[in-house]
Amino acid sequence: xxxxxxxxxxxxxxxxxxxxxxxxxxxxxxxxxxxxxxxxxxxxxxxxxxxxxxxxxxxxxxxxxxxxxxxxxxxxxxxxxxxxxxxxxxxxxxxxxxxxxxxxxxxxxxxxxxxxxxxxxxxxxxxxxxxxxxxxxxxxxxxxxxxxxxxxxxxxxxxxxxxxxxxxxxxxxxxxxxxxxxxxxxxxxxxxxxxxxxxxxxxxxxxxxxxxxxxxxxxxxxxxxxxxxxxxxxxxxxxxxxxxxxxxxxxxxxxxxxxxxxxxxxxxxxxxxxxxxxxxxxxxxxxxxxxxxxxxxxxxxxxxxxxxxxxxxxxxxxxxxxx
Amino acid sequence: xxxxxxxxxxxxxxxxxxxxxxxxxxxxxxxxxxxxxxxxxxxxxxxxxxxxxxxxxxxxxxxxxxxxxxxxxxxxxxxxxxxxxxxxxxxxxxxxxxxxxxxxxxxxxxxxxxxxxxxxxxxxxxxxxxxxxxxxxxxxxxxxxxxxxxxxxxxxxxxxxxxxxxxxxxxxxxxxxxxxxxxxxxxxxxxxxxxxxxxxxxxxxxxxxxxxxxxxxxxxxxxxxxxxxxxxxxxxxxxxxxxxxxxxxxxxxxxxxxxxxxxxxxxxxxxxxxxxxxxxxxxxxxxxxxxxxxxxxxxxxxxxxxxxxxxxxxxxxxxxxxx
Numbered sequence: 001x002x003x004x005x006x007x008x009x010x011x012x013x014x015x016x017x018x019x020x021x022x023x024x025x026x027x028x029x030x031x032x033x034x035x036x037x038x039x040x041x042x043x044x045x046x047x048x049x050x051x052x053x054x055x056x057x058x059x060x061x062x063x064x065x066x067x068x069x070x071x072x073x074x075x076x077x078x079x080x081x082x083x084x085x086x087x088x089x090x091x092x093x094x095x096x097x098x099x100x101x102x103x104x105x106x107x108x109x110x111x112x113x114x115x116x117x118x119x120x121x122x123x124x125x126x127x128x129x130x131x132x133x134x135x136x137x138x139x140x141x142x143x144x145x146x147x148x149x150x151x152x153x154x155x156x157x158x159x160x161x162x163x164x165x166x167x168x169x170x171x172x173x174x175x176x177x178x179x180x181x182x183x184x185x186x187x188x189x190x191x192x193x194x195x196x197x198x199x200x201x202x203x204x205x206x207x208x209x210x211x212x213x214x215x216x217x218x219x220x221x222x223x224x225x226x227x228x229x230x231x232x233x234x235x236x237x238x239x240x241x242x243x244x245x246x247x248x249x250x251x252x253x254x255x256x257x258x259x260x261x262x263x264x265x266x267x268x269x270x271x272x273x274x275x276x277x278x279x280x281x282x283x284x285x286x287x288x289x290x291x292x293x294x295x296x297x298x299x300x301x302x303x304x305x306x307x308x309x310x311x312x313x314x315x316x317x318x319x320x321x322x323x
Numbered sequence: 324x325x326x327x328x329x330x331x332x333x334x335x336x337x338x339x340x341x342x343x344x345x346x347x348x349x350x351x352x353x354x355x356x357x358x359x360x361x362x363x364x365x366x367x368x369x370x371x372x373x374x375x376x377x378x379x380x381x382x383x384x385x386x387x388x389x390x391x392x393x394x395x396x397x398x399x400x401x402x403x404x405x406x407x408x409x410x411x412x413x414x415x416x417x418x419x420x421x422x423x424x425x426x427x428x429x430x431x432x433x434x435x436x437x438x439x440x441x442x443x444x445x446x447x448x449x450x451x452x453x454x455x456x457x458x459x460x461x462x463x464x465x466x467x468x469x470x471x472x473x474x475x476x477x478x479x480x481x482x483x484x485x486x487x488x489x490x491x492x493x494x495x496x497x498x499x500x501x502x503x504x505x506x507x508x509x510x511x512x513x514x515x516x517x518x519x520x521x522x523x524x525x526x527x528x529x530x531x532x533x534x535x536x537x538x539x540x541x542x543x544x545x546x547x548x549x550x551x552x553x554x555x556x557x558x559x560x561x562x563x564x565x566x567x568x569x570x571x572x573x574x575x576x577x578x579x580x581x582x583x584x585x586x587x588x589x590x591x592x593x594x595x596x597x598x599x600x601x602x603x604x605x606x607x608x609x610x611x612x613x614x615x616x617x618x619x620x621x622x623x624x625x626x627x628x629x630x631x632x633x634x635x636x637x638x639x640x641x642x643x644x645x646x
Binding site: 128129130151153154158160168177178254257258285286290 | 472
């Protein structure tokens with residue numbers, strides 16, 4: 001059996017991958033277009049090309065694939081994925097296995113779960129056995145490591161911390177629930193808070209002018225810059241996000257007594273604007289003993305976290321099959 | 324090494340214990356007064372008497388002890404326990420080990436964690452690998468079994484589901500947080516909802532007369548009977564408790580994707596009055612796939628759950644030491 005294992009991150013735009021050798025060092029990287037917005041057939045064809053291309057130079061034993069969405073990792077089925085057009089209950093592991101032929105193990109995992117594994121394996125959580133990962137981007141993805149293992153639940157669907165309720169009578173979430181953490185802490189949440197606030201003509205803020213011509217994707221960045229420049233309305237938005245995160249972190253601490261929270265995702269670049277309110281709120285609410293031992297860290301592997309995480313899971317699957 | 328292991332439940336009133344043999348069958352039971360309200364010295368002396376008494380007839384290898392409160396099970400320290408007068412950071416495992424001499428392993432665990440283990444081992448959760456236990460009594464205790472193991476966290480303090488926030492701006496909890504699940508689902512919560520409601524003179528309810536002379540401990544039972552008799556105000560209280568539980572269960576499902584919720588504790592006797600609103604609320608909020616597979620069951624071992632759970636944990640500790 002070869003020593004080479006590949007991890008792939010399926011983004012809306014790119015498929016990024018890394019190949020690791022038997023010493024778990026990265027020996028190859030590639031990035032190609034995913035065209036996931038053209039549906040699963042196109043994505044599948046691009047995945048196969050990428051994997052077959054890598055196989056020309058490396059004798060792969062296993063491939064791990066991280067996908068944003070609801071993934072049944074126990075059966076390797078993509079239940080739903082916002083970036084892949086029209087996908088529903090697609091048995092990706094089976095289809096890929098059939099098309100690749102024998103000898104390559106496939107692991108499919110939710111992207112945030114993969115990031116949690118990567119950060120625990122080689123990143124911010126290297127020294128701990130338990131952590132919760134919050135990936136704050138368009139939405140809020142989560143991953144839970146307990147006792148040095150990814151906890152992905154009975155159907156591989158665990159870790160959806162973005163869809164735990166923070167404000168029961170809060171804003172309607174994409175998932176159908178009200179007041180999910182994601183509705184308070186994500187780029188979608190920041191945009192909503194900006195646009196709701198601007199409806200009130202009494203609010204004085206630089207965002208009124210700055211956002212008029214802006215593309216909606218730019219608004220969280222503009223809100224970050226405005227807050228850094230002292231705009232009180234913009235600052236309050238980040239404090240409000242920190243408060244919601246703090247409420248969720250306190251509940252997690254009381255429930256899981258984990259050692260660390262690792263925070264990543266594009267929105268986490270506004271770290272200094274929300275971290276104090278997050279900590280203040282969590283300390284007010286959590287039991288003192290488990291809270292005092294909690295470390296809260298930034299993700300350190302960046303874009304490599306998910307790729308390394310899926311590679312780790314693929315390697316682990318191989319080892320389990322061997323034993 | 325002997326085959327006998329003992330499990331003890333430390334209640335405010337009684338110490339109840341069972342001895343299990345190598346086949347894990349109960350071969351002896353005892354119940355003595357705990358006098359925990361007289362403080363740790365008295366409780367310790369009663370624990371030692373009970374254990375030494377049992378040792379006369381059974382060669383004990385290990386003792387598991389379940390205690391309501393904040394227990395650092397990794398170090399065997401009772402951090403805080405509401406039923407034991409003036410206890411704070413008491414190293415119960417070390418003291419008991421010293422006083423009992425060698426040859427008897429001691430395991431200290433939170434009582435609800437012990438119930439979770441017992442119900443998973445021999446009760447409602449026998450067929451599953453993951454469950455969340457909610458013990459709804461004076462407060463709301465919780466325990467989490469994942470992958471066939473108690474998850475008790477980095478300091479042995481995990482499982483405090485009663486102290487996860489349901490309503491961030493809700494009622495002040497004993498723990499210092501606002502809007503904990505325990506403030507909405509416990510006998511304390513039922514009493515508060517009754518007394519708050521009765522302050523409104525426009526509310527017509529049989530509870531106004533029924534509770535005037537009642538001892539406060541009786542009020543949840545009176546509220547149950549009134550609701551069963553069709554009293555709308557009383558019914559609404561149980562529905563409100565069910566709603567809060569449903570919000571928490573939905574978050575747990577999205578986060579942990581566990582197979583089962585097991586509900587016990589005295590307040591759970593009002594099952595038919597809150598279970599529908601619990602399920603309705605949880606289904607509205609949780610992802611459909613992990614929610615549809617969730618079973619919600621009543622505890623089935625009753626008072627034996629905690630004793631068997633601690634006995635199991637004591638046996639497990641022995642096996643770990645042997646291996």
